[in-house]
Amino acid sequence: MDTTATALTFRDAVDTDVDALVGLVESAYRGDSSRAGWTTEADILQGQRTDPEGVLEIVKSPDGKVLVAERDGRIVACCQLEHRGDHAYFGMFAVSPTEQGSGLGRTVLTRAERLARETWGATEMHMTVISVREELIAWYERRGYRRTGRMTPFPYGDERFGIPQRDDLQFELLVKELA
Structure with missing residues (x-):
């Protein structure tokens, strides 16, 4: 057994985490580095996935938080x-490509669901996923999320969300009841 691995710790993100969070999200979804994991969107979207201004706005939001998971002082996942x-x-939601497939994503998702229930009394968790991401949607379905068929358009022409490589992108709402 490897006893050199350090424990995973969770905390709320702060302003000084923004650059690391942007780097993590970009590495998990865009460019060649994302291909090390299975969550890459590199074949359907190019360009950026997020930016420091957008992440800072989420970190500072009075109605929410960014949960970070750290190992050895390094942010390895967030949501x-x-x-x-x-x-x-x-x-x-992002998990370092080198940590994908290790169960870390499931751990973060479970922690997030518990926090939403305990902190806000939330009875459901909602998320939107690009509808052509069948493998990712299947991963969420195995964790109790259900497809609703409710779609919202992808923001074509707004490069803050990336440069689409196909013309059929839209977001589908997934929902899970939090018992």
Whole structure:
């Protein structure tokens, strides 16, 4: 057994984490580094996935938080949680490509669901996923999320969200009841 691995710790993100969070999100979804993991969007979107201004806005939001998971003082995963009445929104989920497939994502998602329930009394977790991301949607379905068929358009022409490589992108709402 490897006893040199350090424990995973969780905390809320702060302003000084923004650059590390942007780097993590970009590495998990865009460019060649993202291909080391299975969550890459490199074949459907190029350009940026997020930017420091957008991440800072989420970190500072009075209605939410960014949960970070650290190992050896390095942020290895993160997610956004936002309180929206009776439900919470889950977004900006990223796991370092070298840690994907290790169970870390499942651990972060479980922690986020528990926090939404305990902190805000949320009865459901909502998220949106690009509808062509079948493998990713299947991963969420195995964790109790259900497809709703409710779609919202992808923001074509707004490069803050990336440069689409196909013309059929849209977001589907996934929902899980938090018992």
